[in-house]
Amino acid sequence: MDFSEVSKKSALHPKPAELVLQYGTSGFRTKAQDLDHVMFRMGLLAVFRSKCTKSTIGIMVTASHNPEEDNGVKLVDPLGEMLAATWEEHATNLAxxxxxxxxxxxxxxxKKExxxxxxxAFxxxxxxxxxSSEKLVQTVIDGVTxxxxxxHDYGLLTTPQLHYMVCCRNTLGQYGTATEEGYYKKLAQAFMNLIKEVSSSTHFPRxxxxxxxxxxxALKLKELQHYIQKEFLFSIFNDGTSGKLNYLCGADFVKVQQKPPQGIQMKPNEMCCSFDGDADxxxxxxxxxNGHFxxxxxDKIATLISTFIKELLIKANVDLPVAVIQTAYANGSSTHYLEDIMKVPVHCVKTGVKHLHHKALESDIGVYFEANGHGTVLFSKTAEEKIRSQLKNGSKEEKKAAAMLQYTIDLINQTVGDAISDMLAIEAILAIKGLSVQEWDAIYTDLPSRQLKVKVADRCVITTTDAERNAVTPxxxxxxxxxxxxxxxxxRAFVRPSGTEDIVRVYAEADTQENADTLAYEVSLAVYQMAGGIGEKPNPHIENMFNVTAFTKEKTAIVYP
Incomplete structure (x- = not known):
């Protein structure tokens, strides 16, 4: 193929001088004004990836929870998964x-592939x-054509919806119908089938x-309402009609600041949830x-879902192991509850959704959620076959439990974390188990924690092992x-280098917030002294230190890279 025309077209999408970007778990993200060349080149790369896999490939234009002036792009592989690691390098080199x-x-x-x-290619x-997204999509299309x-340009979609579309197309409809209506119908039907099992004494819908x-x-939730109607009631705030994207609202804001978003008047003991900008x-x-947040x-989501699935497996008399995948940032109380109370094996992997997803694939049923709220459940083919078999061959009660497992499989978006899918799953589980949000919260109590960061001359002096929980050097x-x-x-405490800047992230947990704060400070000081710290020394007055997190008496937000 003669690439001379590509070069001519590429000149219309020039790369800003000295701009260097790295393709990571979230793809590329930066200021929207600097992304024109990246979008064109990712259109080119998507065509190559499609030719290589002989499959439909997806491109999502989004910057998720980043500020509104940013944008980004990520490629979606044939089964709706994230781009293969070997192709991340191609993306970085091409960009x-x-x-x-x-x-x-x-x-x-x-040549290499x-x-x-x-x-x-499709x-x-x-x-x-x-x-900025509409114009950047057109640049992507220029690269493709x-x-x-x-x-096919789907227009406005959540990121999980695009992952769903790619999987549907490449499984020839076995996973679902590759339209928005197909997405809504699949989730709504599974949800409504699940809540048929809700006890008449349970107050529902809430x-x-x-x-x-x-x-x-917010836009897609309004569309979902037409398919669920009276079966599930929800009120949408920060719906985009007046506020700014991700500004003082959204999942990342709530997680980091440990307080409700602006735009919501919360009544005592009323359950609320927050999506991020692209709803994953x-x-x-x-x-x-008492007004305490x-x-x-x-961690709480993974615990509830894995517990629910394990209970159904026992009732259905289906012998399948359930594993939960966490990172070192998962609260120690959640790990203790899963391993010691629920007897569910927990695996710890490096930070980053792709690491959790790959590890979850090794289990018949793998549940993974980062503490930031991104996660899903993966069911192996063996697991799905065993559940379907029990639907045919089990006793009456076993068939009922197997049916609920099948509805749960249909409700979960296995391609990627999906705020809409996860919201429906949590609401159904709470209703079936007859739990209030307070009772769910009381299943275990988080240990107080603190995360800080230390500026260093070179983050590479810190190397780690054991899923980033132990420092090898210095x-x-x-x-x-x-x-x-x-x-x-x-x-417990651990340190790990940032993936993007010369800082070292420090995480600590202890029995009290005061002890967690002090431990984090002491570890930060050790990092500063032994790993080439620069600038101001760590300050024992934690709430002023680097202005990393909002200070609360009982918990502290965990900031993720």
Missing amino acids: NAEEQCISSALENIA AIDLQQE VVVGRDTRQ ILGGKY CLIVDGANGIG RIVFYYNDS HLLDG PGLQVQIDNLVKKYRFS
Whole structure:
């Protein structure tokens, strides 16, 4: 294939001088004004990926929970999963190539991946509600079409909806119908089938208060209402009609600030939830009768869902193991409850959704949620076959439980974390189990925690092992951390380098907030002294230190990279 026309077209989408971007778990993200060249080149790359896999590939234009002036792009692989790690490198190299090197960069990818350039390619595209998204999508399409690729532009979608569309197309409809109506009908039918089992004594439907982050999730929730109608009531705030995307609202704001978003008047003990800007994260929360804020984050969500599934498996007499995948940031109380009370194995992996997703694939039923509210449940083919078999061959009670498991499988978006899907699943589980949000919260109590960051000259001096829970270098640092941890009850601490800037992130837990704060300070000081700290030394007055988190008496927000 002659790439000369591609080079000419690429010149119309010039790369800003000295701009270097890295493709990560979230794809590319930066100021929207600097993304034109990236969008064009990701259109090119999507065509190559489609030719290579002989499948439909997705491109989502979004910057998720970032400020409104930002934007971003991520590619979606054939089964709705994130882009393969080996192709992340291709994406980074292509995005950063100088104009005169575009042709050679494409030739290198084609050669390395043995791509049949005559193979047809098909790409589907979606976008969020940012003002810059529509124009950037057109640039993506320019990249797709210059290489002869075909495309379908879905327009406004949540990120999970686009992942769903890609999976549906590549499974020839086995996963569902690749339309918005197909998405809504699948979730609504599964939800309504599940809540048929709700006891008549349970007050249902309840009204859930939803913070839409002034983003795409609010628009799509309004469309979902037509399919669920009276079976599930919810009130949508921060719906984008007046507020700014992700500003003082949304899942990330609530998680970090440990307080309700603006735009919601919370009544005591009323359950609320917040989406993020592209609706792939969700967190729940409420104010108790004393006005104290309670956050139910990804750890609480994973615990409730895994418990529900395990109970149904026992009732259905289906022998399938359930595993929960966490990162080191998961609260220690959640890990203790799962392992010691529920007897559910817990695996810890490196920070980043792709690491959790890959580990979950190793289990027949893998539940993963980051504490920030991004996660889902993966069911293996073996698990689905065993459940379907019991639907046919089990006793009356076993068939009933197996049917509920099947409805749960249909309700969960297995391709990626999905705020709408997870919201429906949590509401159904609480109703079936007859739990209030307060009772859900009381299943276990989070240990007080604190996260801080330390500026260093070179973050690479910190290397870790054991899913980032132990520092290998610099020598002696882990011994110092271990000695500090011994001073406090129920305590642990770890450090890890940031993936994007020269800072080291410090996390600590202990029996009281005061001890967690002190431990975090002491570990931060050890990092500063042993790992080349620069700038102001860590300050024992934690609430003023680096202005990283909002200070609360009982809990502290965890900030994620």
